[in-house]
Amino acid sequence: MYAQMVKSTGKGVQSLEDMSPEERAFQERIDRGEKIEPKEWMPDGYRKTLVRQIGQHAHSEIVGQLPEGNWITRAPTLERKAILLAKVQDEAGHGLYLYCAAETLGVSRDELLEKLHSGDMKYSSIFNYPTLNWADIGAVGWLVDGAAIMNQVPLQRTSYGPYSRAMIRICKEESFHQRQGYDIMMKMAFGTEEQKDMAQDALNRFWYPSLMMFGPSDKDSVHSAQSMAWKIKINTNDELRQKFVDQTVPQAKYLGLTIPDENLKWNEEKGGYDFSEPDWTEFFEVIKGNGPCNKERLGARVKAWDDGAWFRDGLMAHAEKQSAAKLAAE
């Protein structure tokens, strides 16, 4: 997902009896559905896991601007350009909401960015794939934002107050993103033969990377079990992936496009589709830094940060000078 394979710290889920009184009171609050707020006591592992997860989520929003930003100057019409610009600006906003939520846990913005730039913290694997043509912008909105929404909607109920509130804001804005993507896909799929081929080609390339967004199966993972007990994670990766496939197949059918999976078949018994797993070797390679665009993406982030240093420092120096002058005048 936007946060893939986040490891919780600790030994997995303890029973209430094995917990310290503080931990037990904390877990009981979560079980009652209470929100945990920044200054309140929380287990160290809860704090650390949240910083990792929210940080990774924020990084994904920010890095996610790059593949789409690539097409702002090349959008086919002025209207499409204005829409895409608004969408990419939203992603920046989402990144900022999430960084602020992470900062309430005692980590600084600069620390988070340094960890992204050094490769210590990750962002979603999906943004290491290229956007080769305009149809890809449609596929990204439809599939990538669609997969993101699958994950983000349940996270509105997460136990950590600032994270939950950030997710509520994000979800309100996110459905515009998916719809604008599907709108592009409709235009292309119902356009000329060449446009339809482009739409199919984009679906072919983004289908499996989108399935990878949910991360490998985690039904037996101790990390996931702990995160679920803490309500930092609400559903398993497999549950969300299944939901995504079930939702997306009819949408592809409407477009007259074919999901690139020979094994895709309705399974009456489970009330959902059977489908092929993505290539997990490829996923782990991308996570390790060997995807098609890892170097380009991280390179662009580091360059923007380094090139902007004089500007950030300049504004700060100006602000300090102004406040010194104001103090002297008093």
Place this chain on the structure above:
Amino acid sequence: MKKEWPLWEVFIRGQHGLNHRHVGSLHAPDAEMAIKNARDVYTRRNEGVSIWVVEANNITASSPSDKGPLFEPSNSKVYRHPTFFDIPEEVGHM
């Protein structure tokens, strides 16, 4: 020189007649930039008619552990609510 921009808390009045409400925070070098950034980050969809920004370190907050002493005393003062008093029906609306 390397210095992180300070953190600001952002409050927005959603509509005329409502209170400003906390919506989140952001980093900015000074108050003027904080207002500009708040406009871009928190009002992209017409969410407000007015913005307040306050540097986060100027906010004094009650401590979570004071919740009991601060708020419990009012629990026992149920007579502060109008529903505490039974008014006979024949008196009419009050």
